[in-house]
Amino acid sequence: MNNLKARLAKERRFRLYGILSIALALTLLSILFISIFSQGYTAFQETKIQLDINFEQSVLDPKKTKDWDVVKKANFNILIKNSINELFPDVSGRSQKRKLKKLISTSGEYQLRNYIKNNIEAIGTTKKMWLLADDDVDMLIKGHINRSLPENERRIDNDELKWIEVLETKKIIKKFFNKTFFTSGDSAESEQSGILGALLGSLFALSITLIISFPIGIATAIYLEEFAPKNNKFIDFIEVNINNLAAVPSIIFGLLGLAIFLNFFELPRSAPLVGGMVLSLMTLPTIIISSRVSMKAVPPSIKEGALGVGASEIQAVFHHVVPVAIPGMLTGTIIGMARALGESAPLLVIGMVAFIVDIPQSVTDPATALPIQIYLWADTPERGFVERTSAAIIVLLIFLILMNSLAVYLRQRFEKDIN
Amino acid sequence: MSITSILLIIGLFSISGYYAGLKKSLVLRENKKFHSAPIYHGALLAINSSLSSIFFIISWLIIEKNFYTDLESFRNILYIISIIIFLTVSLLTFKKIKHDFQARDNLEKIIQYFLLVCSLLAILVTIGIFLSVIFESNKFFGVISITEFLFGTHWSPQMPIREDQAGSSGAFGAVPLFAGTFLIAFISMCIAGPIGLMSAIYLSEYASKKTRSIVKPLTEILAGIPTVVYGFFAVVVVAPFIRNTGSNFGIEIASESALAAGLVMGIMIIPFVSSISDDVINSVPQNLKNGSLGVGATKSETIKKVIIPAALPGIIGGLLLAVSRAIGETMIVVMAAGMSANLTANPFEAVTTVTVQIVVLLVGDQEFDSPKTLAAFALGLVLFIITLILNYIALHVVRKYREQYE
Amino acid sequence: MYNTDVMNDNKNIIDSDDLISQTPSKLDNAKTVGNIHVEDPRIIAKNINVYYDNKIAINNVSIDIGKNEVLAMIGPSGCGKSTFLRCFNRMNDTIESCIVEGELYLDNENILDKKTDVVPLRAKVGMVFQKPNPFPKSVYDNVAYGPKIHGMAKNKIELDEIVIKSLEKAGLYEEVKDRLDTPGTSLSGGQQQRLCIARTIAVNPEVILMDEPCSALDPIATARIEELIYELKENFTIIIVTHSMQQAARVSQRTAYFHLGSLIEVGSTDKIFTTPQHKLTESYITGRFG
Secondary structure, three states, X not given: OOHHHHHHHHHXXXXXXXXXXXXXXXXXXXXXXXXXXXXHHXXXXXXXEEEEEEOOHHHHOOOOOOOHHHHOOOOOHHXXXXXXXXXXXXXXXXXXXHHHHOOEOOOHHHHHHHHHHHOHHHOOOEEEEEEEEOHHHHHHHOOOOOOOOOHHHOOOOHXXXXXXXXXXXXXXXXXXXXXXXXXXXXXXXXXXXXXXXXHHHHHHHHHHHHHHHHHHHHHHHHHHHHHOOOOOHHHHHHHHHHHHHHHOOHHHHHHHHHHHHHHHOOOXXXXXXXXXXXXXXXXXXXXXXXXXXXXXXXXXXXHHHHHHOOOOHHHHHHHHHHHHHHHHHHHHHHHHHHHHHXXXXXXXXXXXXXXXXXXXXXXXXXXXXXXHHHHHHHOOOOHHHHHHHHHHHHHHHHHHHHHHHHHHHHHHHHHHHHO | OOHHHHHHHHHHHHHHHHHHHHHHHHHHHOOOOOOOOHHHHHHHHHHHHHHHHHXXXXXXXXXXXXXXXXXXXXXXXXXXXXXXXXXXXHHHHHHHOOOOOOHHHHHHHHHHXXXXXXXXHHHHHHHHHHHHHXXXXXXXXXXXXXXXXHHOOOEXXXXXXXXXXXXXXXXXXXXXXXXXXXXXXXXXXXXXXXXXXXXXXHHHHHOOHHHHHHHHHHHHHHHHOOHHHHHHHHHHHHHHXXXXXXXXXXXXXXXXXXXXXXXXXXXXXXXXXXXXXXXXXXXXXXXXXXXXXXXXXXXXXXXXXXXXXXXXXXXXXXXXXXXXXXXXXXXXXXXXXXXXOOOOOXXXXXXXXXXXXXXXXXXXXXXXXXXXXXHHHHHHHHHHHHHHHHHHHHHHHHHHHHHHOO | OOOOOHHHHXXXXXXXXXXXXXXXXXXXXHHOEOOOOOOOEEEEEEEEEEEEOOEEEEEEEEEEEEXXXXXXXXXXXXXXXXXXXOOOOOHHHHOOOEEEEEEEEEOXXXXXXXXXXHHHHHHHEEEEOOOOOOOOOEHHHXXXXXXXXXOOOOOHHHXXXXXXXXXXXXXXXXXXXXXXXXXXXXXXXXXXXXXXXXXXXXXXXXXXXXXXXXXXXXXXXXXXXXXXXXXXXXXXXXXXXXXXXXXXXXXXOEEEEEEOOEEEEEEEHHHHHHOOOOHHHHHHHOOOOO
């Protein structure tokens, strides 16, 4: 009996291994979330500087035409220069002045231009305007640049730091909600870049995916579950095929898209149309398999009842089996769509990976997708992009969580309906 | 006129055809019992005529594109004929509407064929994959011999033509890629295998229902995280951590080490392993467990001596699926593993993988027929075959296992 | 104990090796005891054979069924009575491996003929199943479904009328008239089964098949259904498969006893239960097996 002690010790150790592995998995999960969240949350704010902009008549519209076509050719940069020089009258020298102007993002010019486009009457007046700060300033304000480091180790030198501190004491440098991030496309300047383009690219691609894979997937599931002859070699072959496709690496689907959609059918490169088509082939097996599972769960007695009152096979299936199974089918579809939303490898292969500034307007415009945008930004070493990468990941995860919660809700409803 | 507008016209015609058929059968039904309900007559009329004219348009377009490009100038004739076909078929179907016309049976046959065609798409996709990779690989093997590709140990597709080289481009010996792929897959399985399996065992055998209902969804979150996020995690958190740890111990670790990529891939695969193992363990019959517990074995002894041996085929099947997953995974390695081929078994060095090279070869503007792009398809072919074999064996093993206890 | 699922039914038969030796050879009707014929028959079954995967499940059964009569089919589990019942509306078509041979006339039409359209047939020969299987829809939609697909009502008013009448005939209307739009699945077991009967009646069938309609119900609900069957016989021909001999005795005029796929004995219900002719019938009735 004295080995009982040893056995029980072994038992405890074994149990501990189990707990440890779960704890390890969950720790890794939380490290992942914490690291991404802690790096990303600051990207939801952007730093702006308030300047007194004098929309000088002599600069914008010397001939007093009040014609936008004339005004739009004016140099709006001068206005910013003048304004910031006024704020720091003791800064002299060309290079110093240029450095001073660089505190403001290059997008400031466009911001003023847009303002005048909509308020042409403002020419000749002075207005306080919040202009986007440069990304380095943004990083400093958000505390990602340590002010106590020696000058040569930080991206903001002592002069700039001094100026920023002046702005801070004057309270004309402030953090706002980052609208730019959600309303613009990619940009070479991190403070001007946003996810709207990528988000729309994903949306277009997923719409194509849904349009293709949902009807075909469900039709396939209905056929295989209800109409296909049983014990038929050919049908078995179809089923083996579907199961295998579900486990084929996603990049292979990209190769298929490249060879067939792009080279054979000559569809446009980098377009969400092709991306959506490739993703739909990838999503199909998921939809088929889960739809079949939910159709199997519908009690056969319901179908028998319909046949018993003289419904045809098709009527029984479409009037009774499918309506009951639909929430289950939708669950599978949403899970498939969520996976497609997070998928990037096949999109890389069909060229949806490029620096695209324009917001796509249709499914044939060149575009990226949200995960691809993350991939592209992750490759950029600038601190501003690291922050935005994490923020884009947070946005992606929020979408995935929403989709999965919807799927869970539908599954619970389905299970309630079945019982 | 364009194809879109003609399709729109056909659509509108179909709607009116539907109502025409519906109306006629409704009127006729006043006097005599009908075989099929009126909506079927209407629907059949609409579908019959629109399908036949769309079929005509498609065949015309295929002929035009592939055989007689001159036909394009006769597009107007195409439109007229397709409308005529539509009207003729409508009229013929309309005439057929009688009390004993089996509209429903006809319509249902069409639906069944539609369903069948949809399920054929799955085969079409497989064939499409096969054809595209084999066709392009074949072109590649016309330039580089298969043996050189499969057994060569030097991979540098970007290199300019060397004089002692038989091929027209760089070196395409893929062994370093295979080695790198398996090294990373091996590291990831070393992480995911034990952790995934142990958590499955704990969750299915020890954990209370409440713990299970909390922990299981949490581990499933791991499965739902996009791979690009794992890739970012590897680059920003794991790789620097490993490098710093290494330098603390005086070991030099590359910033794109196989270890970092494999580790993160392992994390990604944990939920995959644990959910399959969980299923498998749960399908071991309870009385088998009771038998062992009944003779005084501890829980862990029961698990080790009874449950695991019984569940082994299923677990192996699951692990094989996980390996296939690891081999085919792209984003993590593209972001966290190296770009240049390096034949080594040292996990601290940077290696590259098959999937990384496919991406490297295909991203950027490429002529389609250069050996560089074709090489990507050859790699794709190898990847496809390996994963297909692994999947087939795994699915087969798992199915056989399930049948055993059903 | 109510093991009458069709597939299981036949597995039992397949398992018994002595089946072949016990069953009569083809076209040998002499083995059925009692008179299989009735005057002015509604349905004539001639030499029906049913096979599952080439194993015989119903062996050469012939029987007539008269107008407005209730025929009870009894026998031990696995005797093939459910399988035989499902021949009358071709429900066996839904089982792929099942082959039905022979002739079955309903109104002088051989319904086993491949050319017969099963859809109108099933409207004419309704079926009530062992377990209540209302559609997961409202009470109203459950009953209205049949009339709708057969285009029996020209408008909503007619449809309402059919639904109410059918529910009344099934003796359910008073209980559910205030909640026609609650799901059919929310009713009690007995009510569900009556709803299924109403659903069957709604398409105005001539024959109603009942496959152990009370096996999933409690005694009170059973009594209510039996009462209903008694009333329905005024308008319909009813064939009922039952496990309960008391039920057969209570509701039917004629009873047929099946054993291992063969029709052993048929006769008026009183006679079968009081003076069975065949030894097998007697053993079953006296409870020696079942």
